[in-house]
Each structure stands twice: as structure tokens, then as C-alpha cells.
Amino acid sequence: MAKMYYEKKRSFKYAFIFLLPGLALLITFIIIPFLSAFYLSFTNQRLITRLPTKFIGLANYKKMLGDDLFWKGLANIFKFVVIVVPFQTVFALALALLVNKRINFTKFFRTVYFMPTVTTMVVVAVVWTFLYNPEGLINLFLQKISFGAWQPVDFIKNENWAFPAIMFMSIWQGVGFQMLIFLAGLQEIPISLYEAATIDGANNWQKFRRITLPQLRNTTAFVIISTTILAFRLFDQVKVMTDGGPNGATYTVVLHIFNMGFRRQYIGYASALTVVFFLLVLAISIVQRFVLREEREVS
Amino acid sequence: MTAERSRKKLELIDKSVSYTLMILLALFFLFPLIYMISTSLNPDELDILKRMGSIRTFIPSPASLKNYSDVFERMPFGRFVFNSVLIVSSTVLAGLLVNSMMAFGLARFTFRGRGLLVSIIVALMIIPFETIAVPLLLMTNKFGWLDSYHVQIIPFIANPFYIFLFYQFFLSFPKALEEAALIDGASWFKIYWKIALPLSKPVLSSVAILHFLTQWGFFLWPLMVTRGFEYRPLPVAMQVFFGQYPRDWGDIMAFATMMTAPVLILFVILQGQYVKSVSQTGIK
Numbered sequence: 001m002a003k004m005y006y007e008k009k010r011s012f013k014y015a016f017i018f019l020l021p022g023l024a025l026l027i028t029f030i031i032i033p034f035l036s037a038f039y040l041s042f043t044n045q046r047l048i049t050r051l052p053t054k055f056i057g058l059a060n061y062k063k064m065l066g067d068d069l070f071w072k073g074l075a076n077i078f079k080f081v082v083i084v085v086p087f088q089t090v091f092a093l094a095l096a097l098l099v100n101k102r103i104n105f106t107k108f109f110r111t112v113y114f115m116p117t118v119t120t121m122v123v124v125a126v127v128w129t130f131l132y133n134p135e136g137l138i139n140l141f142l143q144k145i146s147f148g149a150w151q152p153v154d155f156i157k158n159e160n161w162a163f164p165a166i167m168f169m170s171i172w173q174g175v176g177f178q179m180l181i182f183l184a185g186l187q188e189i190p191i192s193l194y195e196a197a198t199i200d201g202a203n204n205w206q207k208f209r210r211i212t213l214p215q216l217r218n219t220t221a222f223v224i225i226s227t228t229i230l231a232f233r234l235f236d237q238v239k240v241m242t243d244g245g246p247n248g249a250t251y252t253v254v255l256h257i258f259n260m261g262f263r264r265q266y267i268g269y270a271s272a273l274t275v276v277f278f279l280l281v282l283a284i285s286i287v288q289r290f291v292l293r294e295e296r297e298v299s
Numbered sequence: 300m301t302a303e304r305s306r307k308k309l310e311l312i313d314k315s316v317s318y319t320l321m322i323l324l325a326l327f328f329l330f331p332l333i334y335m336i337s338t339s340l341n342p343d344e345l346d347i348l349k350r351m352g353s354i355r356t357f358i359p360s361p362a363s364l365k366n367y368s369d370v371f372e373r374m375p376f377g378r379f380v381f382n383s384v385l386i387v388s389s390t391v392l393a394g395l396l397v398n399s400m401m402a403f404g405l406a407r408f409t410f411r412g413r414g415l416l417v418s419i420i421v422a423l424m425i426i427p428f429e430t431i432a433v434p435l436l437l438m439t440n441k442f443g444w445l446d447s448y449h450v451q452i453i454p455f456i457a458n459p460f461y462i463f464l465f466y467q468f469f470l471s472f473p474k475a476l477e478e479a480a481l482i483d484g485a486s487w488f489k490i491y492w493k494i495a496l497p498l499s500k501p502v503l504s505s506v507a508i509l510h511f512l513t514q515w516g517f518f519l520w521p522l523m524v525t526r527g528f529e530y531r532p533l534p535v536a537m538q539v540f541f542g543q544y545p546r547d548w549g550d551i552m553a554f555a556t557m558m559t560a561p562v563l564i565l566f567v568i569l570q571g572q573y574v575k576s577v578s579q580t581g582i583k
Contacts, residue, residue: 012410014487019416022401025457030423033431033438040434047440095324101317111570112325115332118566120516122534123555126541127335130548133351137334140352172328177577184578233429236518240538254429254519261433262523270433278430285425 037278040271047265060272070273073253080167080252081231088171089223092178093216099179100186110183114176121173125240128169132156159249162242166250170237174230178223185219186212218292225288229281253277333357335559339366339552347548366553373550374540375528376557383532386451387514393456394510395503401457402465403491407477417466423459429519436523450524451532455514461506468502469495505576508569515562533558 041060045053064070095113099106116124131137132155142150155165193211202210213220235254238244244251244259257277261270337357341347342365350356370376405417435454444450472495480490496503518534525531531539537554566573 009481009487010408010410012408015404015408015410018400018404018408018487018491021397022404022457022462025397025453026420026423026459029435029454029457030426030431030459033434034426036434036438037430040437045437047437098317098321098324103314103317105318105321107570109321109325110574111567113328114573115563115566116328118512118562119332119559120534120562122516122518122537123335123559124331126537126551126555127331129541130338130351130552131331131334135348135352137330137352137356172331176328180574180577183574229427233427235429236516236534239518239522240541257429257433258519258523262436267433267437274430274433278426281427281430282425 037271037274040268041275043268045267045271047261047267053268056268060269061276063269064272064276069248069251069256070253072248073251073256076163076249076251077232077234077253079163080170080234081228084167084171084231085224085227088175088178088227089220091171092175092223093182093220095175095179096182096186097212100183110180113179116173117176119173121236122240124169124173125237128165128172129156129241132165156241157246159246162246162249166237166241170234173237174227178227181223181226182216182219185216189215221288221291225284225291228284232277232281232284332559332563335552335555338548339556340364341549342366344547344549351548366549367557369547369550370553370557374536376536376554378528379531379533379536380557382448382530383515386448386532387511389448390452390455390514391507391510393452394458394461395507397456398458398461398506399465399496399499399503400491402462402469403495405462406466406469407472407495420459420462420466424463432519432523435520439524445524446526446530447524448530451517451521451530455517458510461510464506465499465502468499472498501575504569504572508573508576512562 042055042057043053044056044059099110099113133139134152134154138155139150139152143152153161155161189212193215194207197207197211233254234252235258238250238252238255239258242250244255253273254277257270257273260266260273334356337359338347338351340359340362341350342361342363347356405413405420439445439450439454476494477490480494485493516534517532518538521532521535522538525535528536537558540554541551
């Protein structure tokens with residue numbers, strides 16, 4: 001009797017009050033804008049206009065095919081992913097292994113490596129702009145270690161150097177985050193595995209190859225996917241440092257969405273860009289699910 | 300005996316290599332931040348430019364706080380700080396309440412469609428903000444919300460990821476906990492407020508920290524919806540200030556330091572909590 005009474009009290013009637021504020025906000029500010037992105041992408045909607053919105057079918061998507069800036073942004077993003085993701089992942093793993101050692105002060109170093117991640121990207125971008133100056137510290141450093149062979153470069157204004165400079169800075173800022181995730185993964189590996197390997201006479205490299213790496217497969221997949229998605233969203237540092245220049249060398253998809261949707265107020269076209277952007281991110285997430293599920297079945 | 304000694308020797312080498320590496324890496328991660336602070340203390344703009352490519356740039360002499368007072372004189376810096384603090388704190392506080400309530404509703408009640416609702420929340424986690432920014436701009440513009448505080452707060456309160464973190468935590472509570480309270484005549488809201496929330500301090504602080512950092516650095520949206528200084532948060536104000544020529548690097552670095560130092564100090568204090576919250580984001 002009492003049991004039924006409490007089960008009844010667990011019904012939707014009582015839950016509704018708890019769900020209401022969250023549901024209302026999610027529907028209004030995520031679900032509706034998300035669905036309207038699809039709808040708007042088939043229209044000629046502008047931000048401020050007296051003309052009625054017209055349905056124009058696939059015209060926005062067709063326009064995208066001939067939009068050089070879109071392709072430039074997409075190509076740059078792929079370049080960014082192909083270079084930054086592997087570097088950052090390997091670097092993060094190396095850092096995690098280093099600060100996972102059972103020696104003193106590792107907590108202190110972890111904290112230090114993580115500081116750039118806590119620093120706002122706009123601040124980071126501004127400080128590095130100064131460092132990248134032709135007379136700045138980076139050029140001086142390169143000159144010193146090359147014994148004067150290095151010719152100073154205005155990294156941010158140089159078409160060949162601007163994007164690599166932003167990549168380097170992004171790795172510096174973001175690697176601490178991935179390091180912590182690797183660290184959490186490392187700490188979940190049972191010590192008994194290593195002890196057994198030691199008894200079998202395995203050396204450190206063998207232990208890393210045969211135990212650490214396979215045990216970290218889920219973590220590595222997560223790190224790679226999250227770095228990839230973050231790379232796709234590249235905007236803040238580019239907007240602050242180069243605004244996409246010089247000559248489109250640092251242009252990105254999100255910057256294009258921003259320019260089309262906000263600056264030029266082509267809501268319809270920007271929505272189409274947004275839909276394509278979402279489908280790309282979705283594809284990566286599906287790959288993640290696939291990789292992680294496969295791993296679970298194996299283990 | 301010799302084997303023992305050589306093993307100890309190897310350990311010593313390993314230790315010293317590790318420490319050397321860790322210190323070099325610490326310098327790599329810290330030098331831009333130290334550089335930012337030391338430049339902000341140099342009152343002489345010409346001297347900053349002269350020194351920027353030398354090691355002397357790290358030693359601010361003469362040091363003064365002139366750049367800091369300059370920032371306050373040149374712009375309504377206090378206003379920007381106030382804007383950021385107001386926007387971020389109200390988003391995070393309202394977010395803690397709304398997200399935990401929704402998670403409580405999902406985790407502690409049984410009703411038709413509950414599973415579907417949870418799946419929808421999980422699916423919503425995939426949508427990056429960039430996807431909805433443009434339609435959201437159109438919508439808030441139609442509401443007449445542009446250039447305001449609420450346009451920077453209300454859309455960012457509910458967050459599927461934070462709901463999910465709370466949900467997982469609330470699921471683990473035993474039912475007996477609530478049934479005893481129900482027998483005593485407690486209402487569900489009282490159970491949520493007096494039992495569930497106090498028990499979920501670790502998740503509360505994780506979500507608070509993650510939400511805080513994301514909103515504190517939020518740039519894209521405030522850039523789209525604010526004009527002038529009245530409602531602008533720090534990152535947008537900083538970008539505008541940075542875009543003015545000629546650049547006064549001393550003042551820029553003072554701005555950057557004032558924006559960063561409180562968060563870094565807070566981070567060092569809450570470090571343990573923070574590490575936990577980040578690791579949690581990896582475990583899905």
C-alpha cells in the first residue's frame with residue numbers, strides 16, 4: 001500500500017515542476033534555433049528587412065559551392081585539424097606521463113601546465129600577438145638558437161607564417177586540458193598490470209606499448225574527437241589576431257558564419273553554412289560513438 | 300649489491316631528467332603570462348618597445364602601476380568588470396538551479412517518455428553553439444533583446460551537458476532516502492533542496508567551475524549582441540581596446556592582467572576541485 005503511494009508520488013505530475021524551467025529554456029534557446037537553422041537555410045532571410053522572407057529552396061547551398069571564402073575556411077580548418085590534433089594529442093600524453101610519475105612537486109607542475117587553459121583565449125591571443133612581433137621574443141629566441149641564421153618574421157602579417165603561429169599558440173593554450181584527461185585515464189589503469197609485466201621482465205617501452213596505450217584507447221579517442229571538434233570551432237584567436245587574413249590564410253568556417261550572418265546580416269545564407277558546419281561536427285561525433293562502442297565490445 | 304647500486308643510479312638519472320623536463324616545460328607554459336605581467340608594470344611605452352626582444356623585458360624596472368590607472372582613466376573598465384561579473388554569476392547561479400532541478404526531475408521520477416527525454420538531452424549535447432548562433436541572433440533581435448544583460452544570460456542558463464552530469468549523480472541515490480522523508484511529510488521541493496542538493500556538492504562545484512570558465516571567456520555571442528560599453532563584457536571590451544591604434548602595449552597588458560589574475564588565483568585555490576571537474580568531462 002505504502003509502496004504504491006510513493007510510486008504514485010513519483011509520477012509526472014510531481015516531476016513537471018522540476019522539469020519545467022529547464023525544458024522551457026532548452027526548447028526556446030536550443031531546439032527552436034536549431035530547427036530554424038534548417039528552415040532558414042532554405043530562405044533569403046535578412047536580419048533587418050522590410051521585405052517578406054521568401055523560400056528559395058537550395059539556392060543558399062548552391063551559392064556555397066561557388067563561395068571561395070567558404071572553401072578556403074573549410075580547407076584551413078582541415079589543415080588545422082591535420083596538424084594540431086596529432087601534435088596536441090601526443091604532447092598532452094607526454095605531459096600526462098611526465099606528471100603522473102611518483103616524484104615530488106608533480107601537482108605543482110600540473111597546475112602550471114594548466115594555467116594557459118584557464119586564461120581566456122582573447123587574452124592569450126593579445127599577449128601572443130606581442131610575442132610574435134618581428135622584434136619580439138619569439139624571433140629573438142629563434143635567432144639565438146639558430147646562431148643568427150634566423151631572419152625575423154612578422155608572423156601574424158606573413159601569409160606563410162600566420163596560420164602556423166596561431167596553431168602553435170592554440171596548442172600552447174589547449175594542451176593542459178587534454179593532459180588532465182589523459183592523467184585521469186592513466187590513473188584508472190590497474191597497477192597490478194604493471195606489476196605482472198615487471199615480473200615477466202618487460203621494460204618500460206614494452207609496458208607503455210602493451211599496457212598503457214591499449215588501456216588508454218577510450219581516453220585517446222575522446223581526446224582526439226574533442227580536439228577535432230574544438231578545432232572546427234576555431235574563431236576567437238583568429239578574430240582577435242588576424243581577422244582571417246593575411247589574404248585569407250587564417251580564414252575559418254565559423255569566422256565565415258560570423259561575417260555572413262552578423263556583419264552582412266545574410267541570415268539565410270549563414271544558416272546554410274551553419275547546417276553544413278553542424279553536419280561536419282555530427283559526423284565526427286558519430287565516428288566517436290562508433291570507435292568507443294567498438295572498444296567496449298572488445299574489452 | 301652492484302645491481303642495487305646501478306638501479307639506484309638509473310632512478311637518480313630518471314628523476315633528474317624528469318625534473319629538468321618539467322622545469323623547462325613550466326617555463327614554456329609560464330613565460331607568456333610572466334611576460335604579460337612584467338610588461339604591464341613598465342610605465343614607459345618606448346622602453347617596452349625597446350625591450351620587447353630582450354630578456355630584460357622580464358624585469359620591469361622601473362616598475363609602476365601607471366598602466367593600471369591608465370586603463371581606468373581611458374575607459375570605463377570598472378563597468379566592464381561589473382558587466383562580466385554580473386552576467387557570469389547570474390548565468391552560473393541560475394544554471395546550477397535550473398540544470399540540477401531538471402536532472403532531479405529526470406532521475407527521481409518515473410513517467411512515460413522519461414527515457415526519450417534523457418536521450419534528447421544527450422543528443423542536444425552534440426549541438427555546438429556556433430550552429431544556433433545565427434538563428435538565435437534573429438530571434439533575440441525580434442524580441443528586441445539586443446544590447447542588454449539578459450540576452451547574454453537567459454539563453455545560456457540551461458545546458459544539456461550540465462543536466463547530464465547532475466542526472467548521473469542523482470541516479471545513484473537510494474530510493475529509501477526520499478521515502479523516509481516523504482513519510483515525514485516533506486515535499487519534493489524540500490527533498491531536492493534539503494537532501495539532494497547538499498549531497499551533490501562535488502557536482503555542484505564541478506558544474507559551477509566549468510560554467511564559469513566558459514562564460515567568462517565567452518566572445519562570439521557578446522561580440523554579436525553588444526554595442527558600446529554599457530553591456531559589454533571583458534573579452535569584447537579587450538578586443539575593441541586592442542584594435543585601437545597606436546597600440547599602447549603597457550595598458551593592454553595591464554587590462555589583460557586584471558582580467559586574468561583573479562581567475563588564475565581562484566584556479567590555484569580551487570585547483571583540486573577543478574582537476575576533478577575536467578576529468579569528469581572525459582568520462583562519458
